[in-house]
Amino acid sequence: MNMIDMSPIGLDITTMTSTVITVVVGVLALTILVLLMFSIRRAGQMRIEHEMETARREAAAEARLSEMLRMQSEMQGRITAMSEVFGNRQAELNQTINQRLDGMTHRIGATISEQTKSTHENLRRLQERLAIIDAAQNNIQSLAKDVVGLQAILSNKQTRGAFGQSRMETIVADGLPMGAYSFQPTLSNGYRPDCTIRMPNGAPPLVVDAKFPLEAWNSIREAGTPDLKKTAGQQFRRDIEVHIRDIAEKYLITGETQDMAFLFVPSESIFAEIHENFEGVVQKAHRQRVVIVSPSLLMLSIQVIQAVLKDQRMREQAHLIQGEVVHLMEDLARLDERTRKLQGHFLAAQRDVDMILTSADKLNKRGARIEAMEFEAAGETKEEPSETPSGKAVESRTGFLKLRVVDED
Structure with missing residues (x-):
């Protein structure tokens, strides 16, 4: 592989890169500076606006504070006025309340006094009633003892008959004078009624019988069932019819006794129940000329007989009364004669007194003339x-x- 020499080109690129970086950095710095200046201006504006806003707000706050102070002073004035008004109203209210409390206290005191008096009066009346109740209770206790004794008496036939006869004798003796009645006399037929009452104008005496059949009556009251009660009622009817027939046969004697006799019942309640539940017995007694009487009816009959006897005694003494009236008229005639004589003496004395007064008048006139x-x-x-x-x-x-x-x- 062939090696190519690239050194200048690389240097230029490096230089250009540095220049570009420098320009970019400058632009960035300028941009940053512009932005910083804008920011500073914006911050100044914002600070100014903030200061203005703060000043405006402070002015508004001062205005509000002034308004609040004014309102506070007005409020204090109103509160002072309201305090004075409330104070006056409170004083008036306190005075009114005190007056009402005084009036209520006075009324409550008067009411309490009246209630106290009323309570004391009620307590006094209650004590009186309690005393009456205690006395009534004592009377009831004594009455209970008497009832027990009466029951003991009535339990015995002999004592029961003696009780009825004793009550009848008490009524007759209290209502009639001595000699107007007789107890246990003997009639011409040998029978002895319980009592005979002397009638006026020489009429035959009235017979009163006190032997009432209480055994059968007590059987009626003690019967526990209707059948027993019916049986006891039939027995009572038979006993009382037999007793009525005995009275009619033994005690009604022509010319010696009255043609009517009394059958004495010693109890008002028994008398009422006989007339209510045994009307047939009462009618049969009337047909046989026997009258069933209670203590009150016997007492009334005794009073009527006493009035008739008194009238008879007055008629018997009528001639004595007429003689006394004649003597009384003679005494009245003598009294009239003596009164007229005394009147004549008084008239003569009056004439003498008139003459004396005439002489005295003359003497007075003479004395007056001598004086003048x-x-x-x-x-x-x-x-x-x-x-x-x-x-x-x-x-x-x-x-x-x-x-x-x-x-x-």
Whole structure:
């Protein structure tokens, strides 16, 4: 292979390459310088614009600050005014609240006082009612004891009959005077009713029987089933019909007793239930002239008999009353005669008193004229009689004076 000498050409290429690189570097440097200058100018402009913007913003901020200060001062003024207004309103509100609180306190105090008084009054009434309740409870307890005793009494037939007769005797003895009734008398047929009551005008006495069949009645009350109750009711009806028939046969004696007799029932509740549930027994008793009476009806009948007896006694004593009336009229006639005589004495005394008053009037007139006497001078020589037959002129001379007294009757 042949070697070719390429040294100059290589040198030129190297030189050109260096020149180009130098030019490129210069261009780059110039470009960089231009860019740097543009950047510096742009930065200056931007700095100027920034400073202007900053100044503008500072001016706007100062304006805003001034506006805010003005608004703050206005706000402070408003706040001060509002504080004063709020202070005044608060004072007025406090005064109003205090007044209302005082009024409410006064009303609450008055209400509390009234409530206290009312509470004390209610407590007093409650205590009184509790005392009444305690007394009623004590009465109920004593009544329970009495009921237990009564139950013990009624459990025995003999004591039960004695209880009914004792109650009947108490009612009769309290309503009638002694001698108007008789207990356990003996009739002409040998029977002895529980009580006979004397009737007015000599009428036969009224018979009262107190033997009521309580055994059958207690059986009715103690019956637990309807069948037992029905059976006990039938037994009671038979017993009371037998007792009514015995009263009619034994105690209704013509001419010796009344044609009607009383069957005394010692309980108002039993009497009411008999009339409510055993109407047939009541009607049968009426047909046999036996009247079933309770304690209240017996008491009413006793009061009626007592009034009739009192009327009879008044009629029996009518002639004595008429004699006393005659004596009373005679005493009244004598009193009238003596009163008229006394009136005549009074009239005579009155005439004497009138004459005395007339004389006193004359004396008073005479004294008045003497008190009003006339005096004349001593040199007069008028002659007047010292005394006239009619007694109308009297003259008296003493020294230089003349006294004239005129007497007019």
